[in-house]
Amino acid sequence: MRFKLISCEVFYREMCKAVSTSRHLIDIEFLPKGLHDIGAAGMLSRMQEAVDRVDESLYDATLLGYGLCNNGLSGLQARTIPLVLPRAHDCITLFMGSRQKYIEYFNANPGVYFKTTGWIDRGAATGDLMQLSIQQQTGMNTKLEEFIRKYGEDNGRYLYGMLGDDKHNYGQFTFIEMGVEPDSSYEEQTKMDAESRGWKFEKVAGDMELIQKMLDGDWPDEDFLVIPPGKQVIGKYDDGIVGIE
Numbered sequence: 001m002r003f004k005l006i007s008c009e010v011f012y013r014e015m016c017k018a019v020s021t022s023r024h025l026i027d028i029e030f031l032p033k034g035l036h037d038i039g040a041a042g043m044l045s046r047m048q049e050a051v052d053r054v055d056e057s058l059y060d061a062t063l064l065g066y067g068l069c070n071n072g073l074s075g076l077q078a079r080t081i082p083l084v085l086p087r088a089h090d091c092i093t094l095f096m097g098s099r100q101k102y103i104e105y106f107n108a109n110p111g112v113y114f115k116t117t118g119w120i121d122r123g124a125a126t127g128d129l130m131q132l133s134i135q136q137q138t139g140m141n142t143k144l145e146e147f148i149r150k151y152g153e154d155n156g157r158y159l160y161g162m163l164g165d166d167k168h169n170y171g172q173f174t175f176i177e178m179g180v181e182p183d184s185s186y187e188e189q190t191k192m193d194a195e196s197r198g199w200k201f202e203k204v205a206g207d208m209e210l211i212q213k214m215l216d217g218d219w220p221d222e223d224f225l226v227i228p229p230g231k232q233v234i235g236k237y238d239d240g241i242v243g244i245e
Helices: 009-021 040-053 091-096 099-108 117-122 127-132 134-138 144-151 153-164 185-197 209-216
Strands: 002-008 025-031 061-065 083-086 112-115 172-177 200-205 224-227 233-235 242-244
Touching (some): 002 009, 009 025, 061 209, 083 209, 091 099, 091 172, 112 117, 117 185, 224 242
Parallel strands (some): 002 025, 002 061
Antiparallel strands (some): 083 224
């Protein structure tokens, strides 16, 4: 079979590895990291454009290297071939290999921020994605000095504490080792980032199972949603995460 893969670039190394071992012919389009930061409507628009660019006469299905991503894929429509979407809230489920593993780890480690090679390689959103991002619009990316310059010493420090200081929400970096790392530099960089913030650091083993299953055409219903032609994705408030409308 022949598939078109549309994936966030945060999975670049993992997807390339899985494509190389898949028995199917797969063409890839990577989209910029940061689509989920521009709001659900903005992400949906970009994703639908990408789906609509696919020459569906060439493929049996379009595979999506994404989770629901803050409802950014809710409303995404399949055209004349199926869409295949992992049942995942976000990319960490795919890195962990299952949503159960992700939930268990997250519950045991509140305030954790995950890193992988893709999160380090691809960095922050750039260009128009940076200007459109929720963080940029709300001031979450603004430095303390800028808050003080705009709003005065007391108000600036208060606003920075509410919007700009990620220590309120996070206290640990966890590096997910996926087996695609060329050396230990990614782990070491994450460890140094944790030390510079006074955060905890942990390394865990990732799992390529979900990624490989998707690219191998193995789509069990408990792990993947297959959206038939003419239907669209909807977000759901249950264990299925996504459904069909």
